[in-house]
Amino acid sequence: MKLANDKLGAFDPAIAVPAYDRAALSHGIVHVGLGNFHRAHQAVYLDDLFALGLDHDWALTGAGVRAPDANMRQMLGDQDNLSTVIELDPEGARARVIGAMIDFAEVAPGNAPLIAKMAEEATRIVSLTVTEGGYFVSADTGTFDPTHPDIVADAATPEAPKTVFGAIVAALKARRAAGVPPFTVMSCDNLPGNGDVTRDAVVGFAQLIDLDLADWIEGQVAFPNGMVDRITPATGETERTLAASMGIDDPVPVTCEPFRQWVLEDKFTLGRPRLEEVGVTFTDDVHAYERMKIRILNGGHAVIAYPGALLGCELAHDAMAHPLVHAFFRKVEAEEILPHVHAVPEFTPDQYLELIDARFSNPAIKDTTRRLCLDGSNRQPKFIVPSIRDGLAAGVSINGLALLSALWCRYCIGQIEDGSEIAPNDPSWDRLTTTAARAKDTPMAWLDMRDVYGDLATVPAFAERFASWLGLIWAQGTEAALNAYLKEQ
Incomplete structure (x- = not known):
């Protein structure tokens, strides 16, 4: 059976489905990079939080800046932005349907829909899983590389950026002009000092196009460091067949180990979900x-x-x-x-x-x-x-x-x-x-x-x-x- 809001009650009772009214959720987070890890990690923590009846105004809107992300948008949109997550325990596999994401921004050249969504006042966190290599870090300096061809191209056309950092800066610029406080930028990638690396990329790009804006971002935007952990294999026919064996028709199911961990600095510009209620560790010693x-x-x-x-x-x-x-x-x-x-x-x-x-x-x-x-x-x-x-x-x-x-x-x-x-x-x-x-x-x-x-x-x-x-x-x-x-x- 295909995933859909109106079919959740018809699945095998062994499959956990959202224990909350998805229609009551409202947007609070834009997440860029809807790969397997995000859907097995951050989205699961939020699903657990919503099931407690907490923070229903922190739902996710998915996003991407690469052309292939449009395929993921189409597939998830066709199933009401629901995702199948299957925990692979040696004792047996357990499936659940995650409902924490309520929308997926249109993927378009120049990223105008993404920029508009991030510029909305309701967006209070922009989170990222764009891979370890997606932060434009120079091997020689260990910091942001403003000479990377993709960054140089974005700096030449900052109103239509192709990179996520160009889009973030464009959205922050729009919020500043509108008198709207900035959102938090939260990396969920496996990088030493991922918040610091993200700040370097965002501020570093802003410095190429507007020094005053760069100073404002550096002084006003929070970039919490965090550690994320869950082994999440790639999806192929084996994973789709496993989901089908459980009665779920999902072209992009996620499989993962039972273990998960998330450690975060408690530094957020416009508040955050109460993730400590579902096992996230907040500490100054990330x-x-x-x-x-x-x-x-x-x-x-x-x-x-x-x-x-x-x-x-x-x-x-x-x-x-x-x-x-x-x-x-x-x-x-x-x-x-x-x-x-x-x-x-x-x-x-x-x-x-x-x-x-x-x-x-x-x-x-x-x-x-x-x-x-x-x-x-x-x-x-x-x-x-x-x-x-x-x-x-x-x-x-x-x-x-x-x-x-x-x-x-x-x-x-x-x-x-x-x-x-x-x-x-x-x-x-x-x-x-x-x-x-x-x-x-x-x-x-x-x-x-x-x-x-x-x-x-x-x-x-x-x-x-x-x-x-x-x-x-x-x-x-x-x-x-x-x-x-x-x-x-």
């Missing part, structure tokens, strides 16, 4: 949670993904079940990542690692190593390189992380060890494959990618270990390299 999650979980994904993929493991839990990959994961985490992570009230680093081990090993998730290998050129500098730099500064081992970099390089040649082709899996795939081929004979060609590694090619303690591991991988294979690392004291 960065400790963020470091723990990004280093141990996101970094850990890379640690299992590249060796797992090269050895033919298609699923994450299969990689965790591979003795060498699992042992590599545990040793790198314990010796090279955990020493640079601090405890939070809920977990010590060791306790968090045990949780992550169990989550990665969940056979119900069916997360793919391909998804975890995706976009390494943006993820490695954020999830792995910081641990390398901390290890070098502290004088502790970075040997396993050097091996991981070599495994990523080997993966980017475009073939796994049985000769099977790897389909393009990075926005910079052509550059990566070309560089990986050169690195086979000249390892430093890989480390010379300054947007990923900065100056690490000039640091012998790392560069020499990387070159040694890459040579061993090409000479004897991934298993031999993993065995060699695991035997080292």
